[in-house]
Amino acid sequence: MVRRSRVPLVMAVALLAVLLAAAAFSAVTATSRASERNGRPAGEVLIGDNLVMVLLTSAGIYSPSDRAGIVAERLNDAMSAGLQAEQLSARSLPGGEGVYAGERLIVSVYGPEANAHGSTPAALADSWRDSIGRVLFPGEALPEPEPPAAEQPAETPGPAESAPPSGELDWTGTAQKWVPIFSLETEGAYLGAAQIAGPTAQVNKVKGVAELRLNFQNIGRIYAYVPTATISITKLDRVQGVSVWATGDIRLAKF
């Protein structure tokens, strides 16, 4: 009887173990669900079956469960991109703290959310980061938290320099408001009001909306909404991240 070498068998078992481990890791996904805490609506974020975060406050139009859904999506995106333990950090962002996966913001923590937990933004962000780390990277050391701003060296960039680029505005703190809209069209000039929405800091900058519009009778029309930081017809100073939801206007002049 021919005796087979054990090497291929050991390799096959090892390969199977690696595949099973990879499958187990890749099967972990973040989910969210609505819940209640002390009779108030809350949003829970889970990784697998593990609860890693409870959001208690709304932000702009987002309820706690909406925010939890956004956080779960961001976590899934980060895990799909190959998140590593050393990339998970809690650090300052303008007006609060944030939990980051590399440069990707997972969740922001401002005063109201921290107060609802009886904590501070920095402590709550650290706690959430640790919760995520314990589930995704059990036994692995996470990066040390950043020192408080007062202890940072003088060369630390200020808020304007450390703010994320416009494409990565913090959308968990959002606002909406009505502002004047001025529409210049082929038939005339219109004036009215527009409802805008976006990150709170950006919405606060908007003074009005300029609408540029071309109508082609019985064929079609082209128009653009430009939320601007100045009331000026000659210069458009667009505020990024802000969009238009609704408008209402009346004709001022007929061309």
Add this chain to the structure above:
Amino acid sequence: MSKRIPKVTLVLLVALVCVMAAGSALWALDLGDILKVGGVAFLVNQYGGKIDSFITSALGQRNAAAVGATKVVPILSLGGGGYIGAAQVVGNPDSVKKVKAVFQLEGRIGSFRPKILVPTYVDKVQGTPERAKGVGVSAVIEFRI
């Protein structure tokens, strides 16, 4: 193997059927209109990236371009005569990715023109269209149906 109908086309067709069934349309819809709506929606889905670049480039000449998360999706405008075309949406990057179409409801009361823009996505769990939160409209190119 049968090819699945794109969700956005399905949503637009369902919306059209609803409008027709309600009998509230001020304009008559025929097969040509339905083909036009489906055709434009298909083209916008196919060439959305190029249209997005075109809009950004055109507005960029006046420093008015939206930077960051933008996307071009089909838009169906009702209440002002009926238009179909392409809309550039801007907003929360997570929500922008999900948006499949924009519905615009227009009206006219004397000289007053109210308008509501509803960026929409399809809820994967329930399979129903939902308003995309944190997303609005930046620019529109549309044709009369």
